[in-house]
Amino acid sequence: MKRFTRDQMAARVARDIPEGAYVNLGIGLPTMVANHLPKEREIFLHSENGLLGMGPAPAAGSEDPDLINAGKQPVTLLTGGAYFHHADSFAMMRGGHLDFCVLGAFQVSASGDLANWHTGAINAIPAVGGAMDLAIGAKRVLVMMDHQTKGGESKIVAHCTYPLTGVKCVNRIYTDLAVIDVTPEGLAVVETVDGLAFDELARITGVPLRRASATAG
Amino acid sequence: MKRFTRDQMAARVARDIPEGAYVNLGIGLPTMVANHLPKEREIFLHSENGLLGMGPAPAAGSEDPDLINAGKQPVTLLTGGAYFHHADSFAMMRGGHLDFCVLGAFQVSASGDLANWHTGAINAIPAVGGAMDLAIGAKRVLVMMDHQTKGGESKIVAHCTYPLTGVKCVNRIYTDLAVIDVTPEGLAVVETVDGLAFDELARITGVPLRRASATAG
């Protein structure tokens, strides 16, 4: 079994994003999805600090400190993009106007609860940013994460043990082992990495899984 | 006793509006206040349909159907004015950013309750517009009205019999007989029309009045 690389995971997410979609890509791994969106597809990237129609990073030397993304990295604006203030920007998210948010995670539960903002460590300084707004901020919330912790524990869990970011908000999970839908009937495996049998995935994951019906993808 | 004319009432209100004030003038009698604001004073007129820095009516023939006031009359915009949408416009009012609203009224109660949107007639089609927003929409709410109905009844009352527009919202009342403050200690007469004694005003008004202290004006 050869795990999906991060680029493969990002490319797999990109495949699910159709032309015309309004999309927010979270900080970290989800940001890589932008590199895999086909150039011929017009897709609208939203950044919660106040822009729609976000373009790629600027050429070295032409960074503008007033044009940054939610990760505070310099970006560009596509022709046809727009700027707006924070209340309007989060209204777009909270109001359900985005088609997709793509987020990283520490844990996702079988019912779609998301934990991605706090490890629960006692001494950690809590910081949430837009994580909770993103978790409820799109018609479909997609999560990208390693299937297991470095210690080999499944990050897909019956109940999150880390502090929650949102309740029943995740629609699909992309890991280095599989693509899994969160459905009212539980977790449904859409696809797995080559060489990984369904039963083995179920054993690794440790929560009930079923095969998605052919039409579910 | 000679009653204040409408122009005199409007001029009297205008005297109370200092330079730099943000002001909404309601439909009808209050609109006349604009004619009496000294030209050398910069005062910002707000119209709740979405403009700040409203200017006078345009010259005949240069009306613009896209540039109207809350009474749907053509107006102009002063240099330095701005346009905005309805939610932002009413946020200005509700958020307490206006210094003054000037409103007409059917009745004002001794505690500052305002009735100006509905006569209570059973068959009347109710219509409220921005009346209730204006009633709570400024740091100071000024009312301009005849002191009495055509039938000779006081429009300043112990308790409003008409349906309320707002509760304890009026700060000062300008009538054709007097200028009266609504204070926590009751109604205080600031001035009366020449030839009208305080006791006579009190008799006409029919609710307890007191003389304002010299510093109250």
Added chain:
Amino acid sequence: MIDKTVASPSAAVADIADGATVMIGGFGTAGMPSELIDALIRNGARDLTIVNNNAGNADVGLAALLKAKRVRKIICSFPRQTDSYVFDALYHAGEIELELVPQGNLAERIRAAGAGIGAFFTPTAYGTPLAEGKETRLINGRGYVLEYPIAADFALIKAEKGDRWGNLVYRKTARNFGPIMASAAKCAIAQVRKVVALGELDPEVIVTPGIFVQRIVEIDVADQLSPPQAAA
């Protein structure tokens, strides 16, 4: 390539079905999407709930829609005007339902729908007949009324210019309800005086970003410049 422009008002409103809730922009005639309303009348949908500041003037636009008996209910702030005789007659005959909402609460409830707010406490109308039966609360000693969002299936609005992504700018006080109604409808349809090339609208100046607009239709300039009075 994403192109939200639609060939005609009729095509733009073709899927508005019986029973739909439709927001209609405009304050008086400023910002009223007359050509879209006319197309909605031709479309024939019935049993509509309409959200507008007013309830129509004379026999045109929204009043014509009412006159054609297409509207079950209207949510507005100021139905009674000197020339609102179509609405007046329907109301007195009990043939239309009216939900009267203070203008600022109307705007904020529409904004709340677009912004995903579940409900909000507003001071407007507290202690008045328009708050009767509603939940109230004292917050820091001031009275507030709990109001819920108003969402719609469709919004018909009028803007000055737009592009194929649906970005819009407005003209003067014709802006009024356009931006918030666009945000509160599942499908916002904007009629514009001019569709411009992508990039012609300055990103600092766009009032309604395209995310809030699903369809855009250019109306012949000559039509739009005819004074509203003439149409009446």
Added chain:
Amino acid sequence: MIDKTVASPSAAVADIADGATVMIGGFGTAGMPSELIDALIRNGARDLTIVNNNAGNADVGLAALLKAKRVRKIICSFPRQTDSYVFDALYHAGEIELELVPQGNLAERIRAAGAGIGAFFTPTAYGTPLAEGKETRLINGRGYVLEYPIAADFALIKAEKGDRWGNLVYRKTARNFGPIMASAAKCAIAQVRKVVALGELDPEVIVTPGIFVQRIVEIDVADQLSPPQAAA
């Protein structure tokens, strides 16, 4: 004649007193009113409550204000950054109070203060630790948390251009919290790159109308163009 321009940052912040609640615009360094913050440090006010998205970077701006022990409490969404060591140390030493608010709730609570909303139900943070102890409600089957406005005595913001009436336009994503913070403060102070003559800002394009701005101060362009990194 109304002229809201003020000669210097120091003059603009001179009356910010001990115990004040001060909103500070900016998201990272974009839109951060650095010269106003520096003036506030010189001003010497203590026991401040600060509202900002973050909690300062390196040793400059907001971090310098924290380091000078002027801040009792900070309300923000994301204090922990790679270079937030000043805040981190104060927090671990128990020398600063933190109210952590999800970013969109922070924005909406500030907007609510400016718009006179008494409280609102938001879906963000429902069911999470940040909703603990707060009133919640199911509305149409969805969970919401009741959140209250955040108002301030002063707002320090940065805009691109302004005029003597206080009208403002911003630049790109430096707009971020500026417009809503201006609306939520009793006294909003804007530093701008350029004060322009009245009328130079197109009325269709003004983002913050002057009603929300009490003072405006032009900062020498050369200062503002120096890259924030250099200051760190």
